Amino acid sequence: MQTAPMTPEQFEQALRDKGAYYHIYHPYHVAMHNGQATREQIQGWVANRFYYQVNIPLKDAAIMANCPDPDTRRKWVQRILDHDGYQGAEGGIEAWLRLGEAVGLKREELISHQHVLPGVRFAVDAYVNFARRTIWQEAACSSLTELFAPQIHQKRLDTWPGHYPWIEAEGYDYFRRRLNEARRDVEHGLTLAKTFCTTVERQQRMLEILQFKLDILWTMLDAMTMAYELHRKPYHSVTDKDAWHTTRLV
Numbered sequence: 057m058q059t060a061p062m063t064p065e066q067f068e069q070a071l072r073d074k075g076a077y078y079h080i081y082h083p084y085h086v087a088m089h090n091g092q093a094t095r096e097q098i099q100g101w102v103a104n105r106f107y108y109q110v111n112i113p114l115k116d117a118a119i120m121a122n123c124p125d126p127d128t129r130r131k132w133v134q135r136i137l138d139h140d141g142y143q144g145a146e147g148g149i150e151a152w153l154r155l156g157e158a159v160g161l162k163r164e165e166l167i168s169h170q171h172v173l174p175g176v177r178f179a180v181d182a183y184v185n186f187a188r189r190t191i192w193q194e195a196a197c198s199s200l201t202e203l204f205a206p207q208i209h210q211k212r213l214d215t216w217p218g219h220y221p222w223i224e225a226e227g228y229d230y231f232r233r234r235l236n237e238a239r240r241d242v243e244h245g246l247t248l249a250k251t252f253c254t255t256v257e258r259q260q261r262m263l264e265i266l267q268f269k270l271d272i273l274w275t276m277l278d279a280m281t282m283a284y285e286l287h288r289k290p291y292h293s294v295t296d297k298d299a300w301h302t303t304r305l306v
C-alpha cells in the first residue's frame with residue numbers, strides 16, 4: 057500500500073490511465089466502429105442504451121439531493137437540463153429518441169423499455185443506487201468515465217455514416233452535442249476529484265469507484281453480446297419469447 061498520497065497531477069494521470077478499460081475497447085463497440093455490426097446489433101444497442109440515458113438524470117438528481125453545497129448544485133443541475141431539456145431547448149433524451157427512429161425503432165419501443173435486457177437493467181440500476189447511497193463527492197466523480205467519452209462519440213461520427221448508410225443522418229445529433237457537454241462535465245468532475253481525494257485512502261477508493269463505473273459500462277455490452285451476437289437472450293433455452301421483466305420494480 058502506498059504511504060504518501062499522489063500529487064493532484066499524478067492522481068489525475070492515474071484516473072486517466074483507467075481509460076485502458078473503457079468500453080470503446082469492448083468487442084461489441086469495436087464491431088460497431090468497424091462496420092461489422094448487424095442492424096439488429098445496432099438497434100439492440102440503441103434500445104438498451106436508452107435505459108442508461110433516462111437514468112442519468114435520476115442519478116444526477118440523487119447526487120444533488122445528497123449535496124449541501126449550493127455552488128456545486130448550481131453547476132450540477134446543468135447535467136439534468138442537458139438530458140431533460142428546458143423551455144426552448146431539446147434535451148439529450150429527445151435526441152436519443154430521434155437516434156432510435158434513425159435506426160428504425162419506434163419511439164414507443166424505446167420508451168417502454170421492452171428491449172432492455174435484465175443484465176443492462178441491473179448494471180444501470182447499480183449506478184443509480186450507488187449515487188443514492190454514497191457521499192456526493194464519490195458519486196459525482198463516478199461520472200469521470202466521461203473523460204473518455206468524447207473520443208467514442210467522435211469515433212461514431214467518423215465511422216458510422218460510411219458503414220451504415222441506412223441510418224438517417226439526424227440520428228447523429230446526440231453524439232455531436234455530447235462532445236462539448238462531456239468535456240465541460242469532466243472539467244468540473246476532475247476539479248472535485250482532485251480537491252476531495254487528498255489522502256491515499258480516498259485516492260485508492262476513487263480509483264476503485266471509477267473501475268466500478270467502467271465495469272457497469274462493460275457489463276452492459278456483455279449482456280448485449282449474449283443477446284444480439286451469440287443469440288443467447290435470457291431464457292433462450294426454454295422459449296423464443298422475451299420473458300424477462302420490463303418494468304422498474306425498485
Ligand SMILES: O=C(O)c1cc(C(=O)O)c2c(n1)C(=O)C(=O)c1cc(C(=O)O)[nH]c1-2
Pocket residue numbers: 112198199200201202204205208209234
Ligand atoms: O456513449 C457513450 O459511450 C457514453 C458513455 C458515458 C460514460 O462514459 O459514462 C456517458 C455517455 N455516453 C453519455 O452520453 C452521457 O450523457 C453520460 C453521462 C454520464 C455520467 O456518468 O454522468 N456518462 C455518460
